[in-house]
Amino acid sequence: MDPIAKSLKSTSVSAKIERRGKLITQLCTMVIVLLVIAIFAFIASKGVAIFGQDHGSVLDFFTKTTWNPDKQDAYHRPLIGALPMIVGSFAVTLLSVIVATPFALAAAIFMVEISPKSGKKFLQPVIELLVGIPSVVYGFIGLVVIVPSVQKIAGGSGFGILAGSLVLFVMILPTITSMSVDALKAVPRYYREASLALGATRWQTTYKVVLRAGAPGIMTAVIFGMSRAFGEALAVQMVIGNAILMPTNLASPATTLTSILTMNVGNTIMGTTANNALWTLALLLLLMSLIFNIIIKYLAKRGELK
Amino acid sequence: MKKYRCGLFIVLAVLCLTACSHTQAKEQTITAVGSSALQPLVEAAGEKYNHVNPASFINVQGGGSGTGLSQIQQGAVAIGNSDVFAEQKKGIKTSKLVDHRVCVVPVVPVLNKDIKVKNLSLQQLQNIFVGKITNWRQVGGPDLPIAIINRAQGSGTRMIFEQQVLQGHTGIKSPEQDSSGMVRQIVKNTPGAISYVALPYLTDDLAALKINGHAVTAHNVQTNKWPIWSYEHMYTTKNPDHLTRDFMKFILSDEFQQQDVKKMRYVPIRSMHYRQDYQGNKTKI
Numbered sequence: 001m002d003p004i005a006k007s008l009k010s011t012s013v014s015a016k017i018e019r020r021g022k023l024i025t026q027l028c029t030m031v032i033v034l035l036v037i038a039i040f041a042f043i044a045s046k047g048v049a050i051f052g053q054d055h056g057s058v059l060d061f062f063t064k065t066t067w068n069p070d071k072q073d074a075y076h077r078p079l080i081g082a083l084p085m086i087v088g089s090f091a092v093t094l095l096s097v098i099v100a101t102p103f104a105l106a107a108a109i110f111m112v113e114i115s116p117k118s119g120k121k122f123l124q125p126v127i128e129l130l131v132g133i134p135s136v137v138y139g140f141i142g143l144v145v146i147v148p149s150v151q152k153i154a155g156g157s158g159f160g161i162l163a164g165s166l167v168l169f170v171m172i173l174p175t176i177t178s179m180s181v182d183a184l185k186a187v188p189r190y191y192r193e194a195s196l197a198l199g200a201t202r203w204q205t206t207y208k209v210v211l212r213a214g215a216p217g218i219m220t221a222v223i224f225g226m227s228r229a230f231g232e233a234l235a236v237q238m239v240i241g242n243a244i245l246m247p248t249n250l251a252s253p254a255t256t257l258t259s260i261l262t263m264n265v266g267n268t269i270m271g272t273t274a275n276n277a278l279w280t281l282a283l284l285l286l287l288m289s290l291i292f293n294i295i296i297k298y299l300a301k302r303g304e305l306k
Numbered sequence: 307m308k309k310y311r312c313g314l315f316i317v318l319a320v321l322c323l324t325a326c327s328h329t330q331a332k333e334q335t336i337t338a339v340g341s342s343a344l345q346p347l348v349e350a351a352g353e354k355y356n357h358v359n360p361a362s363f364i365n366v367q368g369g370g371s372g373t374g375l376s377q378i379q380q381g382a383v384a385i386g387n388s389d390v391f392a393e394q395k396k397g398i399k400t401s402k403l404v405d406h407r408v409c410v411v412p413v414v415p416v417l418n419k420d421i422k423v424k425n426l427s428l429q430q431l432q433n434i435f436v437g438k439i440t441n442w443r444q445v446g447g448p449d450l451p452i453a454i455i456n457r458a459q460g461s462g463t464r465m466i467f468e469q470q471v472l473q474g475h476t477g478i479k480s481p482e483q484d485s486s487g488m489v490r491q492i493v494k495n496t497p498g499a500i501s502y503v504a505l506p507y508l509t510d511d512l513a514a515l516k517i518n519g520h521a522v523t524a525h526n527v528q529t530n531k532w533p534i535w536s537y538e539h540m541y542t543t544k545n546p547d548h549l550t551r552d553f554m555k556f557i558l559s560d561e562f563q564q565q566d567v568k569k570m571r572y573v574p575i576r577s578m579h580y581r582q583d584y585q586g587n588k589t590k591i
Binding site for chain 2: 263
């Protein structure tokens with residue numbers, strides 16, 4: 001074969017490089033997917049052990065309030081009532097989101113609609129700074145400042161859902177704000193122009209057009225904040241009191257799924273009932289974050305359709 | 307010139323590497339993991355041991371008694387420190403481990419300084435922790451609700467306290483903290499708070515309680531007048547290496563027991579007039 005035909009028929013260097021590049025990226029993606037599957041499978045298998053090998057009852061787990069996996073009830077089932085932690089986790093999450101969302105929305109509207117210049121100059125860096133503060137610092141401030149104030153106002157020890165929510169409020173505020181800013185920025189300029197051309201005031205435009213059009217994005221921001229609040233362990237653990245009790249009021253000590261996990265994991269031994277029970281909590285946390293992600297995906301899709 | 311410099315660099319690097327590996331061959335490190343109540347003592351012992359044997363390093367980590375026992379069972383460390391007998395922890399195969407009791411640690415109930423209660427009977431203390439007594443007024447203190455702060459479930463200090471004070475009764479559910487430091491911080495700041503710490507962690511900003519009229523002193527622990535005490539255990543495998551064996555011998559030596567153990571407010575193991583089994587039963591020696 002003559003050399004020209006040969007060089008035309010054989011694969012060129014750049015084609016080889018491309019194939020190699022494709023292979024590497026595919027391999028990396030595979031590794032990540034496998035890793036996720038492995039983590040899921042591992043936590044799931046560990047998490048259901050308490051119901052299988054230790055004969056725990058799923059109903060007990062979601063409805064009973066006594067958590068003492070080393071002890072057994074009259075039917076020889078471990079005491080794994082996780083309701084106080086589930087309630088605690090949801091309570092701090094919802095409360096902090098309810099408090100944080102108005103502030104975050106107001107800040108976002110200010111930054112996008114009212115004063116984009118100073119928003120970009122001052123608020124943006126401040127909010128980015130808030131994201132960067134480690135959670136232990138938030139927890140420490142909560143312990144030193146928020147807990148004593150709650151103690152003075154509400155009585156009791158000061159530890160509880162209120163203190164936890166206040167700490168989480170500051171922690172998720174930047175998340176919700178910056179994502180809401182993105183959502184509002186994504187609203188097309190001609191929406192605003194059309195509204196103003198119809199004679200609407202700036203407030204009417206913001207309220208009736210921009211916020212409505214950006215609603216799916218804002219909802220995504222709120223769910224993201226919830227997801228962060230739900231998974232936060234350290235800062236909440238420092239201020240919530242860690243009592244496995246059904247919270248009677250906002251200032252009574254309570255606990256969350258994450259703080260029980262971090263508190264007890266060093267004191268249990270792999271394979272024992274107490275350890276398996278903790279894995280079940282971990283599984284529940286994983287499932288919850290999965291649900292949050294699904295909601296976010298769903299909202300994003302709905303936003304696209306508009 | 308450049309070549310020469312490069313060659314010199316390689317020679318130096320090789321020399322350095324061989325030097326490192328040379329010293330590494332002599333150096334030995336063992337790791338002791340577990341109980342945070344025992345951690346300060348083992349750290350002090352490790353430092354002293356290193357002074358005497360400069361090539362031997364003892365790496366000490368906390369993590370809790372449960373961690374200590376499970377790590378030594380898996381063979382991941384040389385020594386597993388524990389506040390409780392391995393028999394008290396579910397899932398530990400005691401036949402594989404050797405128990406070295408290195409000292410006795412008293413556990414002290416501590417109060418917020420504003421509560422002017424100095425003394426309680428063991429029964430009163432039990433009643434507080436099972437929830438029968440809920441106000442300090444009931445034991446001669448101010449009219450203030452009692453705020454119990456527990457250590458985490460399965461923590462060694464809590465197991466000692468519950469075994470000796472609750473004696474099988476179930477404690478009332480209450481806030482939990484996962485370290486002595488947090489307990490100290492919170493008892494200091496919370497009105498009406500009561501908790502307990504291992505004696506080495508007791509500081510002046512907390513009020514230590516007397517039990518049945520006896521303060522927590524070495525002598526009262528030795529004679530069991532102070533009832534809340536337990537052994538500090540250092541578990542090793544059946545056939546530990548030379549360094550581990552030698553280190554255990556060092557900790558149990560009379561010199562270390564009489565000086566450092568006493569100084570750090572533990573009670574030397576051989577001075578005890580009482581012995582205790584894993585169920586908490588005490589007998590006179």
